[in-house]
Amino acid sequence: MSSLLTPEDALERIVSRVRVLPSEQVQLAAAANRVLAEPARALVDLPPFPSSAMDGFALRAADAPGVLAVVGRVAAGRPAERPLAPGEAMGISTGGVVPEGADTVVPLEIAVDRGDSVEVPDVSYGDNVRRRGGDIACGEVALAAGLELTPTRIAALAACGVSRVSCARVPRVAVLVTGTELRTPPDELREGEIYESNGVMLEAALTRAGAAVDRVGVVSDDAVEHREAIARGLEADVLVTSGGVSVGPHDLVRKVEAELGVEEVFWGIAMRPGKPLAFGVRGDTLVFGLPGNPVSSLVGCLLFVVPALRALQGAADAGWRFLPGLLAAPLRRNAVRDDFVRARSVWGAAGVTLSPVSGQESHMIVRAAAADALVRVPRGEGELPVGATVGYLPL
Numbered sequence: 001m002s003s004l005l006t007p008e009d010a011l012e013r014i015v016s017r018v019r020v021l022p023s024e025q026v027q028l029a030a031a032a033n034r035v036l037a038e039p040a041r042a043l044v045d046l047p048p049f050p051s052s053a054m055d056g057f058a059l060r061a062a063d064a065p066g067v068l069a070v071v072g073r074v075a076a077g078r079p080a081e082r083p084l085a086p087g088e089a090m091g092i093s094t095g096g097v098v099p100e101g102a103d104t105v106v107p108l109e110i111a112v113d114r115g116d117s118v119e120v121p122d123v124s125y126g127d128n129v130r131r132r133g134g135d136i137a138c139g140e141v142a143l144a145a146g147l148e149l150t151p152t153r154i155a156a157l158a159a160c161g162v163s164r165v166s167c168a169r170v171p172r173v174a175v176l177v178t179g180t181e182l183r184t185p186p187d188e189l190r191e192g193e194i195y196e197s198n199g200v201m202l203e204a205a206l207t208r209a210g211a212a213v214d215r216v217g218v219v220s221d222d223a224v225e226h227r228e229a230i231a232r233g234l235e236a237d238v239l240v241t242s243g244g245v246s247v248g249p250h251d252l253v254r255k256v257e258a259e260l261g262v263e264e265v266f267w268g269i270a271m272r273p274g275k276p277l278a279f280g281v282r283g284d285t286l287v288f289g290l291p292g293n294p295v296s297s298l299v300g301c302l303l304f305v306v307p308a309l310r311a312l313q314g315a316a317d318a319g320w321r322f323l324p325g326l327l328a329a330p331l332r333r334n335a336v337r338d339d340f341v342r343a344r345s346v347w348g349a350a351g352v353t354l355s356p357v358s359g360q361e362s363h364m365i366v367r368a369a370a371a372d373a374l375v376r377v378p379r380g381e382g383e384l385p386v387g388a389t390v391g392y393l394p395l
């Protein structure tokens, strides 16, 4: 591990080995968090008709101010039965069709409703009328290919009349945990054993990132067990292992993967935690060897596996999505590696401030759990002062 890749180079190498998964048709309601494979077009004008933005009276601006005859009442979904003539007004609800002949809506609060007539003040032409097609016109692209279907985007497509979308298939990810010392709660620990935490963490993080996760199991540091489990894991789109990627005699993952035909693309990244991360490919399967220390595993997953899942689904912006924040405490930089520091974020007048939590060692998952932000301290000289702008990922 003499010359380590920078995190940026590591991510670039990973993304360059990704082959986007084939797409399939998906019901819109089931497409949340997935990535659009083709542009989605509006099937209607939106709004589909000139609609009222207020509860009030529809009229012609040229007739105001004055007293107008009320010749109808329009509700949302119940349009007027005839056009509006000069000198007339119609009661109208928010979302109602502005009747033909009307061009303006006066809100209830500034009109005097006298039942058969209404007194209205001066108005500006077009006030409170939402233009037909003002949001989008029928046939236009509402969302481009490569966009993730956030709740806002799902709503936008539903409003456009779209019921099915084309999305990349959900990536299948196999998670394999290695380590003879690992037990699952509530089993009792024997001398030298600890509770396994990376498997559940990875399943949660990868499910949140849109993967279908298959827990291949927990294997001890034994080559035969490794071989059988890794061979199964290699059937998935992505294999993520935890532990066994360092230099010790019981670190078997890379060796067994090589025997099973995995081409190692790199091993080792100039970052802390997570330095001994390994990445390889076999066919189209991406193979991530995350270090066993729990915080190292978490950081490796967020920085490299999650973007790879986005890239597999054809996301236009698969890369890191660091948000800007201000350091609340000075942090020393390392000359050659990036540090990823766990911090607590607080929103204040100056923006988001980030306070590193106490206990930054890579086995301290409980200390990390007090944090909600992963702060990048870029390699370089000296220290970052209080108030320095840094990038962070929400945890």
Ligand SMILES: Nc1nc2c(c(=O)[nH]1)N[C@H]1C(S)=C(S)[C@@H](COP(=O)(O)OP(=O)(O)OC[C@H]3O[C@@H](n4cnc5c(N)ncnc54)[C@H](O)[C@@H]3O)O[C@H]1N2
Binding pocket: 177, 178, 179, 181, 182, 194, 195, 196, 197, 198, 199, 242, 243, 244, 245, 246, 247, 248, 251, 273, 274, 275, 276, 290, 291, 292, 293, 294, 296, 362, 363
């Ligand atoms: N001589 C060297 N030793 C180590 C180096 C090194 O460069 N030279 N690197 C250290 C770093 S950095 C890390 S990170 C770890 C990574 O080691 P492995 O990926 O081989 O992980 P393990 O040895 O299997 O485990 C490390 C640590 O984490 C605990 N662990 C493992 N899996 C889990 C799990 N699923 N849940 C909870 N805890 C887990 C394990 O018990 C160990 O304590 O190597 C350093 N060593």
Ligand code: MOO
Binding pocket: 271, 272, 273, 274, 275, 276, 291, 293, 296, 362, 363
């Ligand atoms: O990176 Mo190890 O990931 O420093 O504990």
